[in-house]
Amino acid sequence: MSSETTAQKRAPRLTVDDVLNHRRRAGWSRRVLYVFLLAAMAWSLNVTVIQDTDWARMGSLGNVLGAAGRFAGIDFALFPTLIAPMLETFMIACLGTLVGVIICIPAAWFGAQNVTPFKPITYPLARLAMTLSRSIHEIVWALFFVSAVGLGALAGVLALAVRSVGFIAKMSAEAIEDIDPGPVEAIRATGGNAFQVMLYGVLPQVLPQILSVIVFEWEINIRRSAVLGLVGAGGLGLVFFRQMNTFNYHGVTSVIIAILLLISAGELVSYYARKAVI
Amino acid sequence: MNRPPQSPLVTPAGPSACHWSRFKFPDSLIRYASWISVLVFLTYTVEYLDIPLDRLLGMFGRMGTTLSTRYYPPDIGYTLDVGYLSYVVDTIHMAFLGAIFGLIASIPLAWFGSFNMSPSRRWLYPIARLITMSCRAVHEMIWAILFVAILGFGMLPGVLALTFFCTGFAGKLFAEEIEAIDVGPVEAMRASGANQLQVMAFGVFPQVRVAFTGIAIYTWDVAFRAATVVGFFGAGGMGWYLKRNILQVETERVAAILLSIIILVLISEIASAWARAKVMKMN
Missing domain, CATH: 1.10.3720.10 (MetI-like)
Incomplete structure (x- = not known):
């Protein structure tokens, strides 16, 4: 990894504009990536937590804690x-x-x-x-x-x-x-x-x-x-x-x-x- | 036990008696004894576990016939069914969410659990290490069973199980990455009066950013591999199909499902390798 980066820095004679352009493009692609990740996360959350989970059957928070509490104790x-x-x-x-x-x-x-x-x-x-x-x-x-x-x-x-x-x-x-x-x-x-x-x-x-x-x-x-x-x-x-x-x-x-x-x-x-x- | 040969320094009696050995007396005996004890332990293990060694030889023939007669023409059509494919998509969702939540949880744990950067070596460091270790030590299957017992069937327990698994997995790698940083910038920032959070955000994070991204992608890959089977105990995803068909002894469908798992994992592995290479290059 480090050898690659140094080679990249050394290889072509870059002007300041080149670097700035590259940064701008990288920044944009990064922003697109973040948006994409967030959208994927929202979609996944919708599918798994909202659509698939049967909240009524699971009961209130107390019921869940009660179910978890059954494990509290050592035989x-x-x-x-x-x-x-x-x-x-x-x-x-x-x-x-x-x-x-x-x-x-x-x-x-x-x-x-x-x-x-x-x-x-x-x-x-x-x-x-x-x-x-x-x-x-x-x-x-x-x-x-x-x-x-x-x-x-x-x-x-x-x-x-x-x-x-x-x-x-x-x-x-x-x-x-x-x-x-x-x-x-x-x-x-x-x-x-x-x-x-x-x-x-x-x-x-x-x-x-x-x-x-x-x-x-x-x-x-x-x-x-x-x-x-x-x-x-x-x-x-x-x-x-x-x-x-x-x-x-x-x-x-x-x-x-x-x-x-x-x-x-x-x-x-x-x-x-x-x-x-x- | 025969005695190891004497050191040549003790018996300088001509070139013929000068016997070279790589390890001198106490070392050679210790090595010899430890190898013997490992062998004895392994032999005893075979005895204790009651492993039928005679079955091992017949195993290959039996496995061959089983595979060719019962698993052979995999029922590919079954895996191209819409119901199954929607479960595949669910598996991807679960792996994605589990990895994201796990990564979010593991970043503070890695900070507290890295020896050089921990805000409090006496309290936070051992606690964070303990949490990371227990998340990692308990297998994802056991997490899945526990969450299914608490929350009921569905994808939410699967996501939580994968979250715990990924927290342990990524937490350890992140902490190791933080422990390997260059302390120069950190000390410079401390000397200029930065607080813990500032040191972390501007001194440590830029150094580990690329490694973190690589680890995050790898974590997703591993989470997907685990997500294909957490459904086996009722936590959503393709594992449930696998279990159902195994219980129904639909072996040709099982073969098709296994094939689909292998292909999906291969795709995810190639994608993760490509993404990691890209991240390394982008830096």
Whole structure:
């Protein structure tokens, strides 16, 4: 970004009038953009809040606050039974990240322009796989894998793995594209084969970045694995679903507190791990 | 556990005994032990979660047959129906509103929650960080379920769920952006007697404006991705169609809906990438 702006400032010899004209035009286009955004917002507000919402059924503000107030309270008796699901959620996240990293190795290799084996086919293929993986929500992936391998933790692990491939592979491929070609050429010149080039020329250069991306994705995966239980993949989501369906609202709050605890622990670990890696 | 090789400095007994290793004694043992413990933990995880490894191999064949026999000819006509398309438009509305509200809420949170600019490091900083973190930690699905339980079915709970999600998402990125600014102009303004709001408006904001715009566009993109599924639990949008067809085992329609989601997300991703590139260039 900064290099672009400096290049732009340096490139043509601009007169003062040019700059002022550009500013005026930019100002106008900006104003048009603001008006457009406001109009879109008004339209959306009209559709969602005025037309679609059934205010009569929702009742007065007191009714809404009363409905929200049902959640105010903690079911302490539930906490001992939450430890096993918490562990399960954590483990699903760990395994999902691991499997995702394993799938990522070919994806990142094919998806980096400078190391992809056969550019016209493998590069678009890998890019397509990454986009597909990122564009489908984890709930949908979980539904798909539940129908493929049955209920249980395996479906959750696979859903997380497939979902995290997109991000890790994209960041890794970008890191690989930015490497210094010197070591790679040196290894190739001494007769290293493609595998040796990857292992000794490329990997050492990108490992810290990729590790930090993996830790980051692991932290996000903890958050995701907490909801996979809603569609049958075990863990805290399943407990949440049960508490919700049995109208034990205080239990719902307890489950949310457990999720928050788990995620803050994960965030802490991820913070220090990323610091240690870089 | 075999002992790692001795350091070459300790045993200078000729070139043959001089064994090089990258990590010296305590380090090598720690690394070795941590790798082993990670492996043990992962093995135990497979055991604990009761993962049927024998099923993994058969999975691909089964998935192939399921896809080809049941999902294969996607019922495209179903997704071109007016009812479905109006739900798609609703989804876009929801994502837009959720992103806008979330961005509006996240700007003060980012200000209070950035360590270098927070007006009060003792009170506002931890509170803002806590709010941002809890918005982000609770998954958008859980927000959607909670708001549906409180407000009933419809698009309003979906918008609120997306608002909370976007607040957490954008709040963190904004705060990180503010923490990375150049403090020179800020100090100059402080020295000339500007108050907190003036420092924020004229010292900080011009530095982060472009980054904020990029993040805002990205937030909209992410919100749209989430909006396609919040309807799954009754919060409006296409997710409701998805759920209905899954429950009715109309697999060919499900395939068509999934295809439409993928295409829409691709379009939104391309649009957001284009808009971000444009914003970067405009500056």
